[in-house]
Amino acid sequence: QRGNLHAEVLVLGAGPGGYTAAFRAADLGQRVVLVERYPTLGGVCLNVGCIPSKALLHVAKVLTEAEAMSHAGIHFGRPRIELAELRKWKDDVVARLTKGLSSLAKQRQVPVVQGVGEFVGPHALKVKTAEGHKTITFDACIIAAGSQAVKLPGLPDGDPRVMDSTDALRLDEIPRRLLVIGGGIIGLEMATVYHALGSRISVVELQDGLIPGVDRDVIKPLEKKIRARYEAIYLKTRVAKVEALNEGLRVTFEGDQAPEPQVYDRVLVAVGRRPNGKAIQAEAAGVRVDERGYIPVDRQQRTNVPHIFAIGDICGEPMLAHKATHEGKVAAEVIAGMKSAFDARTIPSVAYTDPEVAWMGATEIDLKAQGIDYERAVFPWAASGRALAGGGADGLTKLLFDKATRRLLGAAMVGPHAGELISETVLALEMGAEAEDIGLTIHPHPTLSETVYFAAEMAEGTITDLY
């Protein structure tokens, strides 16, 4: 037990939640120690999540847009893909960011202890480091240990052809035929990447639609586009068996629409993520973990143990980096004695597919279930000059307003840059904006952001100008 440390604030896990909490706590004058099992900071998001996937999705976008320009008389020919160079470029993007985080930690004099941590008491964490065990005692602790990919039982163990998202992002090879198990955001983003790089893609999804839970009208343009591009999309279908053969992975399906068994070069399992709550000996600190592995918290991110907080993927859905960072700030501020609370009206979601899909606030599915009287305004991007010029004619922007108060309740969009456009509606919802407020806000022309304004004008019955 050499080199034991004491922290005023101990942060377990250096993902977006953990590093944000650690830096905020240090800025507020606390003595912070950050514990992370991997050599780089940034967690899933920077190392094997948001950032490498978006780097590769950028490549996918360039490839598909270049190909689409043939409609405009511009022919680039077949791209030559040097996989090793592409991998290096993607790794460089990640490394720049993770190195940046290390220097931010140094600037703030936040020591990073590299090793696997587990609680050994309500004020002590044992860390297994390369040099042996260290015990760090703490006054307060923020648990930010994140989540991991759910594994499907019965798949060939240790076969490199069966991938999770981390494996897929490594880009070992471009399989000729790839089956993506799970039609959620992560599966469809990776499908977008591999399709652009030349794989033939099939997607299998248990539910009756892709990205379940989101209004179908915004998913339809995505589904239509990828049905035309991909080899197959099997809905309401389950993978019953995967057998490892020399020539590939033989997959047997179950369900009404199930095809005959098929052989794929690789399979990507993207069936969700589960929180790491059961992997940190939380019980030794008296912290309650629910049966799924989540750590329940209150609006101040406090667990059932008053000096221990939890943030990010480990404390609940949605598992998104921007939720983790906001919660991280709240926890650090509460520990420093500030009156902070997680008080967001909504957490926006984006699928960075082609086309992009973004949504926030209530969906129509939610509003109907809650019996709320709402008005729906949908602006089709086919009526936007900018969208037509930029390959987004099949997009749409939908705003949902409370019929009685005229306030914005939710928004959803599909089309290029939908993920950028959604922020305006998040701000509108946070500010309690009414349809009229958005309709009276001058948006630059010609932009895709105008589609938000046009939809609001449609709700107000004042729309006069299109294109």
Ligand code: FAD
């Ligand atoms: P994590 O990022 O999971 O970090 C937890 C950290 O804790 C890890 O570094 C882990 O090594 C460490 N840790 C865990 N246990 C221990 C232990 N016992 N001892 C020491 N260290 C430990 N979200 C978005 O908002 N936008 C996106 O575009 C997006 N894309 C994604 C793409 C993919 C492929 C994946 C997998 C996820 C994506 N996400 C995205 C989700 C996002 O990555 C997570 O929501 C986010 O990383 C959660 O942050 P966190 O701080 O809670 O935990």
